[in-house]
Amino acid sequence: MDNNLIFGRTVEEWIKLETELKLRDIKNTPLLDGVTKQAQKPLIDLITELLQPFPDPCHYDHHGYCQEHFLHERPCPFERAKEWLK
Numbered sequence: 001m002d003n004n005l006i007f008g009r010t011v012e013e014w015i016k017l018e019t020e021l022k023l024r025d026i027k028n029t030p031l032l033d034g035v036t037k038q039a040q041k042p043l044i045d046l047i048t049e050l051l052q053p054f055p056d057p058c059h060y061d062h063h064g065y066c067q068e069h070f071l072h073e074r075p076c077p078f079e080r081a082k083e084w085l086k
């Protein structure tokens with residue numbers, strides 16, 4: 001038996017699963033419910049503009065911190081915003 005497993009999974013597998021679940025929740029969360037279409041466009045444009053200087057995908061180190069976008073924990077806010085805009 002591998003001593004590096006936790007309930008049959010590696011730490012990296014648990015981190016990946018946690019990230020996938022958080023991103024799924026983000027995608028299924030209606031963030032703009034109750035916000036008028038007129039107010040939605042400036043918010044979406046702002047998020048899109050903020051993401052433009054950071055086109056590269058997240059790269060996480062072995063601790064789960066994003067090395068591409070200022071060491072945020074998984075999921076990185078940039079990854080979350082890109083997923084939400086899809």
